[in-house]
Amino acid sequence: MTNWDIANILLQTKLLLLLRGEKELAAKYENAAYTIGILDYPANDKGIAFLPQIIQSDIQEILNTGNCEAKETLEKEIPKSLRGIANLPGMRAPDAIKLYEKLQIDSINDLKRAVSSCEIKEKKEFGIRFEEQLRRSLIEYERDFKELTLFEGYTYAKSIMMFLNKDFTIKLAGSVRRGKELVNNIDFVVAGDKEKFKKILNELISIKKTGKENQNFVSIKDKYNIILNFYFVPHEYFYSALIYFTGSKIYSKILNEIGKVKGFNISKEGYLLIEGQDEKQIFEKLGMQYTPPEIREGGEEIDLAISNSLPELIDEKDIKGDLHIHSNFSDGTNSIREIKNEASFKNYTFIAITDHSQSLKIARGVSKEKLLKEFEIIDKINMDGDEPVLLKGIEAEINMDGTLDVEMDLEKKFDIIIGALHAFSKTNYENTERVKKAIESGLINVIAHPTGRIIHVREAMPLNFDEISKAASKNRVTLEINLFPNRIDLSSGLVKEARRNGLKYFSIGTDAHNTGHLNFMEYGIKILRRSWVKREELINTFELKELREFLWNRKH
Ligand SMILES: [Zn+2]
Ligand SMILES: [Zn+2]
Incomplete structure (x- = not known):
């Protein structure tokens, strides 16, 4: 039983609780799932003492029996067909309930019929966007493999490796290691006895079927339809093989050409037969600079590595704080004190509390009165004098006319103001003008999740990104790289585009x-490196004083 399995059972329980309308308890389960998912060690009774008692006992039960009573009881109450619909990729629990109540859709077959006859878009409470989303969900559901977000791929891989790295040399490779936003499989390179490995793996995870297999390779599909590939290699060539199985196809092909010219042979599996203690040594033998895995795509990084001129990319230790966090003042579930306590384990110097502004009713946006109360609490916690320092922030709605939903007489009190669109206009022009006006207002520091896309749910809004990034650059407004796993917004392609448009x-x-x-920061570093982000480009790496000066650049 891996941490991934435990996290999945907790997330299932969360979904069932949401279907029953128990939001608060559901949030506790979600919270625990994301904490377990990212742990560096196998969950056991001693290692989870920081979780709520009720969830600790559930986890103990899961470890002993593979399931928990809380989940089983809920399953008995909620019809299986509704659970099936709620489990579709990108489906939100309230929407599943609405489909069930308003259209009596209670099975995937019903849903397929309704979508193909286009009857959902006719209903006012659903509309055409929702029908399109359902269509995408169904396509995703029909696939014979599960497409994972990077966060899922990363945490699953981590939860497997922690059980196997005692007996084997095992490292993550492929697209998850490169930090691709969506991945179809998880690849590992392993040195050690294959049969012994398979035996341990079989005890660890539920295998649905074994796919392709030969002497040095095995591909399996687990019970979640996730494909895991294991490449077995000799110890002496481990790191050369790791480079080969990590790079994109084109990257590895070019490296092989370079290796051949240098006189190295190639194994029948395709990797160069070069011995080395780590990847750096292999790169050295190829006459190249060590190249971070996230940029091994087969582009300019190869020439740059040969000429020893790769830029120094950002590192996890460079990050001094998280600049987008919600508390229970709006739609978050934890108190500011709880957030501070958790963040204090992360070596941060600052974090920004950025609750929703009041017009966003759906997310319990905060009124002026509540904001003042929130500031009071932040000041009080900051008096403790320890890190991280809490910054007073807000995620302010950009209204339809491009004005901002911020109480102007409070403006001076904010350390950071994030502008965001949660309801889009219909046309590219309107969205672009709204965002541009907000940027040019001089009132905001950041545009949150600039394109508004949600993976498996909705596409980016129509927007002229060139104009937005140029306006941001001119007004010293930063564009956010939002690390919520189904957002990753900006994507690495758009970070590069913004940079080309002069955004610093x-x-x-x-x-x-x-x-x-808060744990999303750990995998987020991959997204940053994949976008070639350098330390000096990211305001989260600034010292607090420097950051305050940067943010105070707003008009007052
Ligand atoms: Zn937010
Ligand atoms: Zn938002």
Whole structure:
């Protein structure tokens, strides 16, 4: 039983609780799932003492029996067909309930019929966008493999490796290691006895079927329809093989050409037969600079590595704080004190509390009165004098006319103001003008999740990104790289585009709605490196004083 399995059972329980309308308890389960998912060690009774008692006992039960009573009881109450619909990729629990109540859709077959006869878009409460989303969900559901977000791929891989690295040399490779936003499989390179490995793996995870297999390779599909590939290699060539199985196809092909010219042979599996203690040594033998895995795509990084001129990319230790966090003042579930306590384990110097502004009713946006109360609490916690320092922030709605939903007489009190669109206009022109006006207002520091896309749910809004990034660059407004796993917004392609348009500064935030979400920073570093982000480009790497000066650049 891996941490991934435990996290999945907790997330299932969360979904069932949501279907029953128990939001608060559901949030506790979600929080725990994201905390377990990212742990560096196998969950056991001693290792989870920081979780709520009720969840600790559930986890103990899961470890002993493979399931928990809380989940089983809920399953008995909620019809299986509704659970099936709620489990579709990108489906939100309230929408599943609405489909069930308003259209009596209670099975996937019903849903397929309704979508293909286009009857959902006719209903006012659903509309055409929702029908399109359902169509995408069904396509995703029909696939014979599960497409994973990077966060899922990363945490699953981590949860497997922690059980196997005692007996084997095992490392993550492929697209998850490169930090691709969506992945179809998880690849590992392993040195050690294959049969012994398979035996341990079989005890560890539920295998649905074994796919392709030969002497040095095995591919399996687990019970979640996730494909795991294991490449077995001799110890002496481990790191050369790791480079080969990590790079994109084109990258590895070019490296093989370079290796051949240097006189190295190639194994029948395709990797160069070069011995080395780590990847750096292999790169040296190829006459190249060590290249971070996230940029091994087969582009300019190869020439740069040969000429020893790769830029120094950002590192996890460079990140000094998280700049997008919600507390229970708006739609988050934890108190500011709880957020601070959790963040204090992360070596941060600062974090920004950025609750929703009041017009966003759906997310319990905060009124002026509540904001003042929130500031009071932040000041009080900051008096403790320890790190991280809490910054007073807000995620302000950009209204339809491009004005901002911020109480102007409070404006001076904010350390950071994030502007965001949660309801889009219909046309590219309207969205672009709204965002541009907000940027040019001089009132905001950051545009949150600039394109608004949600993976498996909705596409980016129509937007002229060139104009937005140029305006941001001119007004010293940063564009956010939002690390919520189904957002990753900006994507690495758009970070590069913004940079080409002259944008010098970006910011990142987990968009945490509970303390478990603060852990998204760990995999987020991959997204940053994949976008070739350098330390000086990211305001989260600034010293607090420098950051305050940067943010105070707003008009007052
Ligand atoms: Zn938002
Ligand atoms: Zn947010």
